[in-house]
Amino acid sequence: MTIPFFDGHNDTLLKLLEDPRPNKVELFAQGMPEANIDLPRAKEAGMVGGFFAMFPPPLKSNLSAVAASPTTSAGQLPPELDIAEAQRSTNGMAALMFRLEKAGALAVCRTEADIRAAMAEGKLAAIYHHEGAEAIDTDFNALEVLYAAGFRSLGITWSRANAFGTGVPFRFNADPDIGPGLSDAGKELVRVCDRMGIMIDLSHLNAAGFRDVAAISGKPLVATHSNVHALCPSTRNLTDWQLAAIRESGGVAGLNYATGFLRPDGKMEPDMEIDLMVRHIDALVEALGEDGVALGSDFDGAMMPAPIKDVTGVPKLLQALLDKGYGEGLVRKIALGNWLGVIGRTMG
Numbered sequence: 260m261t262i263p264f265f266d267g268h269n270d271t272l273l274k275l276l277e278d279p280r281p282n283k284v285e286l287f288a289q290g291m292p293e294a295n296i297d298l299p300r301a302k303e304a305g306m307v308g309g310f311f312a313m314f315p316p317p318l319k320s321n322l323s324a325v326a327a328s329p330t331t332s333a334g335q336l337p338p339e340l341d342i343a344e345a346q347r348s349t350n351g352m353a354a355l356m357f358r359l360e361k362a363g364a365l366a367v368c369r370t371e372a373d374i375r376a377a378m379a380e381g382k383l384a385a386i387y388h389h390e391g392a393e394a395i396d397t398d399f400n401a402l403e404v405l406y407a408a409g410f411r412s413l414g415i416t417w418s419r420a421n422a423f424g425t426g427v428p429f430r431f432n433a434d435p436d437i438g439p440g441l442s443d444a445g446k447e448l449v450r451v452c453d454r455m456g457i458m459i460d461l462s463h464l465n466a467a468g469f470r471d472v473a474a475i476s477g478k479p480l481v482a483t484h485s486n487v488h489a490l491c492p493s494t495r496n497l498t499d500w501q502l503a504a505i506r507e508s509g510g511v512a513g514l515n516y517a518t519g520f521l522r523p524d525g526k527m528e529p530d531m532e533i534d535l536m537v538r539h540i541d542a543l544v545e546a547l548g549e550d551g552v553a554l555g556s557d558f559d560g561a562m563m564p565a566p567i568k569d570v571t572g573v574p575k576l577l578q579a580l581l582d583k584g585y586g587e588g589l590v591r592k593i594a595l596g597n598w599l600g601v602i603g604r605t606m607g
Contacts (some may be wrong), residue, residue, distance in 0.1 A: 266555065272311055272313060275287060284364065300570050336426065390414045391421060413458070416463050424441045439467055449472055481605070520561075521536060528562065554573070
C-alpha cells in the first residue's frame with residue numbers, strides 16, 4: 260500500500276541551482292541520485308507535492324556545512340544578506356521551478372484546489388516558498404511581483420537576522436527565546452501576508468518573533484519543519500507554549516527529519532532509528548491534536564536519518580506509524596490531509 264504524502268519543506272531547488280551541470284531540468288526529471296528528491300523517486304515513494312523552498316545563501320555555499328559550522332553551532336547568527344544577493348539566488352531558484360513546470364515535471368500551485376488538480380493529473384504539486392524574507396523590500400514592491408508569479412508561503416527568517424525579524428542560531432540545549440521580536444516592517448509584513456493569502460512559516464523564527472506573529476496574524480500558525488523541544492532541546496524546535504499556540508490557532512507543524520533536531524543529543528549524525536521520529540510524532544499529536552501534525556522533511560538541506568536517506572524512505576516512516584497502532588485514516592492525515600487543510604485555510 261502506497262500512502263500519498265505532501266512534504267512541508269525541501270531545499271531541492273537550491274541543490275539544483277548549485278549543481279554545476281547545465282541540464283538541471285533533465286537532472287530532476289530523469290534522476291539525480293546525489294539529491295534527496297528527484298521526480299522518479301518522488302513518484303516511486305508516493306510524494307504528491309510539497310513546499311519547494313527558495314533559501315537565499317550566498318551562491319556556491321554548502322547549506323549543510325553552514326548549519327553545522329563551528330560558529331553557528333556555538334550560537335552565532337550568520338551575517339545578514341544583502342537584498343540584491345538574495346534576489347539573485349531566489350530568482351535563480353524560481354526560474355528553475357518554472358522551467359520544471361514548463362517541462363511537465365511539476366505544477367506550481369496557489370490554492371488547495373490547485374494541489375488537488377495537480378494530484379488528479381499525476382503532477383507533482385509545488386508551493387512557491389521563501390525560507391527567509393531577505394529578497395523582499397520593506398516597501399513590499401517585490402512581494403506584489405512574487406505574488407503575481409505564484410508565491411504563497413514565506414518563512415520570515417532563516418537562522419539569521421534580516422529587516423523583518425531575527426532567526427534562532429543553531430544552538431543545542433538552549434531555548435529559542437533569543438533576540439528581539441519583529442521590526443515594525445516585520446509586523447506590517449505579517450499583516451500584508453494575511454491580507455494577500457500568503458502563509459507565514461514560523462520555523463527558524465525566534466520566540467519573540469513567534470509571539471509577534473501569533474499576536475498579529477488571524478491565520479493558523481504554521482511551522483513547516485520543526486520538532487519537539489522537550490525531546491530534542493534545539494533552538495530550532497518548538498517549546499510547549501509554542502505548540503499550544505499553534506493548536507489554539509488551528510495550525511500545523513511538520514516533522515523535520517534533520518537528525519540534529521530529532522536526536523536527544525542534538526548530533527547531526529545519521530545513526531538513529533525511525534522510532535525516534537515516531538516519538539516526535541507521538542508528542543506532536545499529543546500537543547497539537549490529530550489535525551495539527553504533518554511532514555516537513557528538510558530534504559536536500561540537512562543530514563537525514565540513515566533508515567530514511569531520501570524521499571524513498573518516507574514510506575518506512577508511514578509504515579512505522581501504522582505498526583505503532585496509528586489508524587490508516589490518521590496516517591493519511593499526517594501524510595497529506597492536514598497540509599491540504601491548512602493550505603485551504605491560509606491560501607484559499
